[in-house]
Amino acid sequence: MMVNSFLEVEAKFAVGEHTPVPDLTVLPEVATVADTKKHNLSAIYYDTRDLRLTHAKVTLRRRTGGADDGWHLKLPGDGGRLELSAELTEPVDGEFVVPEELRAQIRSIVRDYELMPIAQVDNNRTESLLADDSGQPVAEFCDDRVTAWSLLPGGQQTSWREWEIELSGRLAGTEEGAAIISAATTRLISAGARKSASPSKLRAALGDSLEEAQLPDYLTPHDDPDSPAAAVVNALKANRDKLVAYDPKVRRDEWDSVHQMRVATRELRSHLQTFDGVLAGEQVEHILAELKVLAGMLGSARDAEVVEERFAWLIDADDSGLISEEDKNHILGTINNEYQRAHRRIVLGLDSQRYLSLLKDLDQLLADPPVVEPTEDDEAPQEMDEVMGEHLDQAYAKLRKRHKKAVRNWDNPELSLHQREEYFHDMRKAAKKLRYAAEAVSSATGLKTRRIYKACKQMQSVLGDFQDSVTSRNKLQAMAAADARRGRDTFALGLLYQREREIGLQALRDYDDAYDRITSAYRRLRKKKK
Incomplete structure (x- = not known):
């Protein structure tokens, strides 16, 4: 089955029953209302019994009517929502089954749990296509009169009117598109609308029944x-x-x-x-x-x-x-x-x-x-700052131990280049763990670990560049060996290998400074803890 996707950037507004639609050709890029159509839409929304999709800000629906009837899956995205769609499917044993192409996209959320109808949303829509002076679509404006039913226990029927403006695909995620949405917001609020209190029709349909549902x-x-x-x-x-x-x-x-x-x-x-x-x-x-x-x-x-x-x-x-x-x-x-x-x-x-x-x-x-x-032999429970601080100390001690091993063995002639480089890889992993620990401690306590976090991030950057060079070199070496067995010239691979070796050594020149920053940040924190 074919799955289509696009970035959805839109704004929704609550509006009174008799409020007239204002002139939208005053918006940036909009020159004309190119077309107006009316649709009767009906959508069934699906989720697990404990509303895993809803809590993850994901919506899944089967909608009929309109130009885009079918299965629709909306996922959080950068600058908007990513909408994936698939064609309508026939029922199996009397029930509609979510297409596998869409179910795969939410498998990490829904796992093997049953997907069941949780709401029905019917919508009498007046859809206007806003175009520029060359006739290219700029946005769609929808005047929706909605009747919805929550299918959750205690759910009720609700009705409302809303306006919705959605950017065309070519403007979604652009500065020009953001300017249009901003101007439309000002224009529609001036005409009597207000920003919608609900992020979606589904949330509005569920209403108070959402709060009573199982978590x-x-x-x-x-x-x-x-x-x-x-x-x-x-x-x-x-x-x-x-x-x-x-x-x-x-x-x-x-x-x-x-x-x-x-x-x-x-x-x-x-x-x-x-x-x-x-x-x-x-x-x-x-x-x-x-x-x-x-x-x-x-x-x-x-x-x-x-x-x-x-x-x-x-x-x-x-x-x-x-x-x-x-x-x-x-x-x-x-x-x-x-x-x-x-x-x-x-x-x-x-x-x-x-x-x-x-x-x-x-x-x-x-x-x-x-x-x-704690056991009976344990002392009184420690405060959170003390417990978390001890774990931070342990992570720092491990980092110091790995640092000493890496530096001490860098010029060890008894070790291979791979072994010597692996010690710095271990050091990078220790810096990661200390950084993660600092982040967790900071979010849970009053300890100020920002300096340690930033210093560890710098060390990760230094050793990350080094490790990327090592990984690249290893792959070049393996490719050269494979090509040599096939009788293929490996000169170009050798040339790239030597350049990667130089790049790796260059990255290590900043190692000492990065390590000093970590130890300095840790000493400052210890002074404040005393």
Whole structure:
């Protein structure tokens, strides 16, 4: 089935029953009302029993009537909402089934839970196409008279009128489009409208019945919101939400989505490891192991993605004239094929029961965290600042230990280049963990960890550049070995390898300064803690 997508940028307004529509040709870019049509629309909205989609600000509906009847899925996006659509489907055993192409986009949210009707929204729409002086669409203005029913327990029928202006695809997400929306807001409010109190027709349809509905387990409030355990759970939930949000973006292969989902996975692991002693047990160990598998799967594609970008940059920057067009196409084509294979493996992994079980386990941990309870021999419970501060100290101690090992062995002739570089990779991971810990401590306590956070971020940048160079070099070496076995000339790969070696050494020149910033920030925090 064909799935279409576009960025939806719109503004909604509540308006009185008899308020006339103002002249909209005064808006920027708008020269005429090119066409006006009337539609009778009827939409059934679907969600799980505990409204997982609604809480994630996602809407799924089956709508009939109008020019775009079909299944519509709306997801949060940058600068607007991403709408995906699929054709209407015939019922199966008397029930309509969500097309698999759309269900895949929300699988990380709904898992194996049943999708059921939660609201019906009927709409008598007057739709006006606003065009520029060349006849190109600028926006659609809709005058909607809505009757809606909440199908949740205690739901009621409601009716209202609203105006809606939506930018055309070519203007969505642009400065020109933002100016049109701003001018339209001023114009419509001046005509008697007001900004809609509800973000969507679905929210307005659900009304008070939304507040009475069952909450998803991962939104269960913690028993003691001021405890260290609650602080850790809040940090875990933020990254759990990020993981789930990037799942559909990874499936669509959006730029940087694999990287961001991998970051969320690593942050989850880091928090669980850093705050071991606040939460612990077999449940935590199992989740740590599964997150490591997920991070590895994402890492294969991410490494190929980084390498492909670096290869393109290295080749474009080459001024020797020794890399032919054939070499360029071969090198970039080889690494792109590797990324595509890795991405297909990711999608298969995201559809697996193992991955869905991991998400379920994460939700269960958030709902009922395995808090380490004090024993009779323990002293009185510590304050949150003290507990979180101790975990920050542990993360810093680990970073110092890895720093000493990396620096001490950099010139060790008994170690291979790979082994010596791996110590700096371990140092980068320690800086990440300290940064994540500083972020969690800051959000949960009065400790000011911003300097540590920024210093660790700088270290990550330094060692990230270094590690990207190492990863690129390793791939060049592997490609050269494969090409040599096939009798292909490897001179261009060797040329790029040596340039990457120089780039890596250049990145390490900023290492000492980055480390000094971390130790300085940590000493300042210790003085304030005393």
